[in-house]
Amino acid sequence: MMINLNEKYRAIAESIKSRIPFEPQICIVLGSGLGDFAEKVETELSISTSEIFGYPKSTVQGHQGYLHFSMYKNKNLLIVQGRIHFYEGYRLSECVIPIHLAAKLNCKSVLLTNAAGGVNRNFKPGNLMLATSFNGINIKKELTQLLGLATLEQRNNFLDFPSSAFNKKIREAARIEKIELKEGVYWFTKGPSYETPAEIQMISKFGGDAVGMSTVHEAFYASYLGLNTASISCITNYAAGLSDQKLSHSEVMETAELVKKDFERLVKKIIEII
Numbered sequence: 506m507m508i509n510l511n512e513k514y515r516a517i518a519e520s521i522k523s524r525i526p527f528e529p530q531i532c533i534v535l536g537s538g539l540g541d542f543a544e545k546v547e548t549e550l551s552i553s554t555s556e557i558f559g560y561p562k563s564t565v566q567g568h569q570g571y572l573h574f575s576m577y578k579n580k581n582l583l584i585v586q587g588r589i590h591f592y593e594g595y596r597l598s599e600c601v602i603p604i605h606l607a608a609k610l611n612c613k614s615v616l617l618t619n620a621a622g623g624v625n626r627n628f629k630p631g632n633l634m635l636a637t638s639f640n641g642i643n644i645k646k647e648l649t650q651l652l653g654l655a656t657l658e659q660r661n662n663f664l665d666f667p668s669s670a671f672n673k674k675i676r677e678a679a680r681i682e683k684i685e686l687k688e689g690v691y692w693f694t695k696g697p698s699y700e701t702p703a704e705i706q707m708i709s710k711f712g713g714d715a716v717g718m719s720t721v722h723e724a725f726y727a728s729y730l731g732l733n734t735a736s737i738s739c740i741t742n743y744a745a746g747l748s749d750q751k752l753s754h755s756e757v758m759e760t761a762e763l764v765k766k767d768f769e770r771l772v773k774k775i776i777e778i779i
């Protein structure tokens with residue numbers, strides 16, 4: 506049976522609304538290798554996304570598909586474990602289903618997290634980077650289609666993108682926890698393969714600091730829906746050509762494993778003070 510996108514969105518939101526223990530205030534999307542965070546907070550209900558009719562299947566190792574309704578320090582959370590990637594063959598409108606759902610459940614803020622390659626030569630694997638801006642030039646056409654229905658008012662949501670107030674809180678959380686937080690531009694590439702050294706040279710010249718295959722469309726869409734949006738990258742590797750080491754998904758997972766503790770402390774503090 507074919508159903509159109511709005512119906513699909515509505516059906517997914519309705520099927521979840523009837524089950525959830527509370528309306529979440531903050532949505533946290535966990536990136537590659539960062540999924541363990543979901544186990545570090547108290548969870549009231551976990552829904553496997555495979556049980557949700559119409560929900561895209563995540564095919565990436567390290568991306569189990571769950572929606573967790575969790576609590577930390579009196580804040581209600583929706584934790585998205587298992588992202589839907591563009592390179593898996595899904596349309597952007599499908600990749601943003603968790604964001605759409607967060608908005609429908611009256612979430613006010615979305616914290617996007619991801620694994621990314623370090624393009625900025627001052628970044629090392631294991632660093633955390635707060636996004637100060639996003640580059641989605643590689644998917645501009647798709648983003649335009651995704652946002653094609655935005656009202657004038659919604660288009661103005663991009664004026665504060667990522668949310669400056671949210672970023673300020675994140676810097677404060679890092680300061681309190683004494684965690685070094687780099688800052689820079691997150692640059693989207695379509696994947697599924699990593700970039701070539703020449704592509705990284707171009708991204709570097711054009712002001713990119715970290716490179717990854719997610720987040721930008723989610724951030725665009727969340728801002729468009731009026732959610733406070735921010736992004737934290739875990740720099741898991743030197744981007745292609747910046748070191749002698751061959752890039753691999755296992756390196757990404759190994760580095761994410763090493764920063765897990767700092768990441769957990771930082772995200773917990775953000776939740777607490779937001």
Ligand code: HPA
Nearest residue numbers: 620621622716717718744
């Ligand atoms: N490039 C793109 N995506 C990534 C990388 C990278 O180097 N590392 C982790 N995700």
